[in-house]
Amino acid sequence: MGHSREDHSHGHSHNHSNLRGRNLIISILLNILITVAQVIGGLASGSLSLLSDALHNFSDVLSLIVSYIATLLAKRQASTNKTFGYKRAEIIAAFVNAATLIVVAVILIKEASVRFLEPQKIESDVVIWLSLLGIVANGFSVLLLKKDSKSNMNMRSAYLHLLTDMLASVAVLIGGLLMKFYEVYWIDAALTFAIAIYLIFVGYDLLKEATRVLMLFTPNTIQVQQIVDEVDLIDGVKNIHHIHIWQLNEDEVHLEAHVDFNEDIRLSEFDNILQEIEEVVYHKFGINHVTIQPEHGKSDSKQIIVQD
Structure with missing residues (x-):
């Protein structure tokens, strides 16, 4: 028997989702503008760091489109052959976006390794002006997505793409100034390398987080033994075992378990105990979907974790 809690009204969630979609569309258009400008400027100036920034911006465009599609899919209703709907679409988008960060x-x-061995003279004025364009446009996009990035993995993946690109543009600007005033052309390749290392650093963490959700791992914030200890204290409960805990998406954490009772209780008594279990796991562990299989004297495994 199961139960779920919803923290927000459907209307509020729908409006919030529409706002996310609008912000993503604005960010997509800005990044298309930056990409086209930087490709033209990179070819004209001979700057690898500017072209690498353009490549990163192009990956941003693709990633933002993936995030936008995922936002649209997440609004779709569940059906008989899709009982969870498309609630995991945004997690998949986060995984794809994190993977593209690492590939880029x-x-x-x-x-950068090739260019570092053979530095080339670069038209620094073009680099400076286009990096400034990247800083302004990506900075605006970062501000648009910052709030949602704190509570939604999909939006966080898009936010990280834009944040790293803004930082990359700052690095390119510094490189352009050094090339203009000091003719230090090897800095172009060095900055490209630094940008790449940073992309791997932020992409790996997000990839790991999205993978945990897709693999149905228990969230890091939850200790299963603590749940067992709390539920075992409830009057009438003999033990809780055969536990599965997973995160469906950013808003839903599910608990599925067998509960052995001391006595052969009535269904109405079970409902009261189930409510107590729901209160405990929700308020202490943030689990908002609970499914319990009641048992009395059943000769199954009483281990906390059972490999099905």
Whole structure:
């Protein structure tokens, strides 16, 4: 028998989702503008760091489109052949976006290594002006997505793409100034390499987080033994075992378990105990979907974790 809690009204969630979609559309358009400008400028100036920034911006465009599609899918209702709906669409988008960050970083490292051995003279004025464009446009996009990035993995993946690109543009600007006033052309490749390392750093953490959710791992914030200890204290409960805990998406954490009772209780008594269990796991562990299989004297495994 199961139960779920919803913390927000459907209307509020729908409006919030529409706002996310609008912010993503604005960010997509800004990044298309930056990408086209930087490709033209990078080819004209011969700057690898500017072209690498353009490549990163292009990956941003693709990632933002993936995030936007995921936001649309997440609004779809459940059906008989999709009983959870598309609630995991945004987690998949976060996984894809994190993976692309790492792929782009590897490409940049390869290109930077070649350019570092053979530095080339670069038209620094073009680099400076286009990096400023990148800072302003990406900075605005970062501000648009910052709030949602704190509570939604999909939006966090898009936010990280834009934040790293803004930082990359800052690095390119510094490189452009050094090339203009000091003719230090090897700095172009060095900055490209630094940008790539940072992309790997932020991409790996997000990839690991999204993978945990997709693999149905127990959230890091939850200790199963603590749940067992709390539920075992409830009057009438003999033990809780055969536990599964997973995160469906950013808003839902599910608990599924067997509960052995001291006595052969009535269904109405079970409902009262189930409510107590729901209160405990919700308020102490943030679990908002609970499914309990009641048992009395059943000869199954009483281990906390059972491999099905």
